[in-house]
Amino acid sequence: MGYLRNHLATxxxxxxxxFLSGMYFYMPAALxxxxxxxxxxxxxxxxxxxxxQKSADWTKKHSGHTHTAHSHSxxxxxxxxxxxxxxxxxxxxxxxxxxxxxxxxxxxxxxKLKDNEINRMRxxxxxxxxxxxxxALKTELANLKAAAAKKR
Numbered sequence: 380m381g382y383l384r385n386h387l388a389t390x391x392x393x394x395x396x397x398f399l400s401g402m403y404f405y406m407p408a409a410l411x412x413x414x415x416x417x418x419x420x421x422x423x424x425x426x427x428x429x430x431x432q433k434s435a436d437w438t439k440k441h442s443g444h445t446h447t448a449h450s451h452s453x454x455x456x457x458x459x460x461x462x463x464x465x466x467x468x469x470x471x472x473x474x475x476x477x478x479x480x481x482x483x484x485x486x487x488x489x490x491k492l493k494d495n496e497i498n499r500m501r502x503x504x505x506x507x508x509x510x511x512x513x514x515a516l517k518t519e520l521a522n523l524k525a526a527a528a529k530k531r
Contacts, residue, residue: 385436389428396421 383390399421403414 386429386432389425389432392421392428393425396425 396418399414399418403411403418406414
C-alpha cells in the first residue's frame with residue numbers, strides 16, 4: 380500500500396502549506412501579498428494531490444485486475460508458447476514458396492505495366508507541351524502579320 384496509504388505527497392505538500400500559512404502572520408506586511416498567493420497555490424496543490432491519489436485508488440480498486448501468482452504463471456506460459464517453433468514439412472515450405480513466388484511475379488508484371496503506362500503518359504505530356512508551343516508560335520506569327528499589315 381505504501382507510506383501513509385500512498386498519500387505521502389499530499390501530507391508533505393500539506394505540511395508545507397501549513398508552514399507557509401503560519402509564516403503569513405510572522406512576515407512583514409510587504410510580503411503579505413506574495414505569501415497569500417503562495418499559500419493559495421500550495422493549498423490548491425494539496426487538494427489536487429489528494430484527489431489524484433483518491434482517483435488512482437478508485438481506479439485500481441475497480442479495474443478488475445487481479446495481481447496473483449496465477450496471472451504471472453499464465454503470462455509466462457503465453458510468452459513461452461509464443462516463442463515455440465512449429466514443425467512444418469518441406470512440402471509445405473515449398474508450396475508456400477511457390478505461392479509467394481507466383482504472387483511476386485504477378486506484382487512485378489503489374490509494376491511493369493504501370494511503368495509502361497507512366498512512360499506513355501509522359502510522352503503524351505511532352506507531345507501536348509509541343510503542341511501548345513506550336514499554337515503559341517502560330518498566334519505570335521499571326522499577331523506579327525497583323526502588326527505588319529497595319530504598318531503598310
